[in-house]
Amino acid sequence: MIASFILGFMGSFHCIGMCGPIALTLPVQHLTGARKLAGIGLYNAGRISAYSVLGLFFGWLGRQLYLGGLQQWLSIITGSLLLLLVILKSAGVRLTKGRHLPGVFTSKIKSLLGSLLREQRFSTLYAIGFLNGLLPCGLVYLGITGAIASGDVLKGMLFMAAFGAGTLPAMAGVTYFSYLVSLPVRNRIRRMMPVAVSIMGVLLILRGLNLGIPYISPVLTSGTEHVVENCCHKPSNQHEPHQ
Structure with missing residues (x-):
């Protein structure tokens, strides 16, 4: 969870660039004091x-991948792809043209989000944040890889919640103090993103290597192995019949 929080925090200044315009148009700029804080809290609670x-x-x-015995390889491959991405980006290779995959789902979210922003009502802040959190974003995709690698529903949820919490300081700050974070500061922290991505890639690879290191590289066993073991194991209190 610490890694996901750091990932969110490191990438939060990327979030300012992508989601900052939305945050700056929220119906809270005219508010003051506790009500403004409450509005910002609702918006970010929706995102998280x-x-x-x-x-x-x-x-x-x-x-499901864990039960199929694929989680170990998925973790190694995902981590390797993240490291390859960092290397290619540092070498100046342009991987995309800056567009996300189009889709009816994304278009619908943008349409709903636009409608709520035009209403400029305090009561819509949570919904605005929730819809904003569903928009396509490379940083969110990165968090999703960690959720998949967790191999557990609850752990996946907590991973992404911690990721969202990591983005909270910057996103709340840019909403409350629109002048707080200057462009040079954002650029310096944005340059640290490859470091965060590399750390996550290494952690995913270590996780898949089954080195037996608690929390970092625990031994992963497939769910099918547990099923076979449980089916074939004879209870210790069962005795052989006497002859």
Whole structure:
């Protein structure tokens, strides 16, 4: 969970660039004091709730891969791809043209989000945050890989919730103090993103290597092995019949 929080915090200044315009148009700028804080809290609670729902789903998906005995290889391959991504980016290779995959789902979310923002009502802040959390984002995709690698529904949810909590300081700050974070500061912290991605890639690879290191590289066994073991194991209190 610490790794996911750090990932969210490191990437939060990327979030300012992507989601900052939404945060700056929230119906809280005219408010003051506790009501403004409450509005910002509602918006960010919506975002973190959306991340948690994604964590539930992808944690469940990771659980299915775990039961199929594929989690170990998935963890190693995902970690390796993250490291390759960092290397290619540092070499100046342009991987995309800056567009996300189009889809009816994304278009619907953007349409609903636009409608809620135009209403400028305090009561819509949670929904605005939730919908914002569902928009396509490379940083969220990175968090999702960790949720899948967790191989557990609850752990996946907690991973993404911690990720969302990591983005909270910067996102709340840019909403409350729109002048707080200058462009040079954002650029310096954004340059640390490859470090965060590399750390996560290494952790995923270590997790898949089954080195027996608690929390970092625990021994992963497939769910099918547990089923076979339980079916074939003879209870210790069962005695052989006397002849």
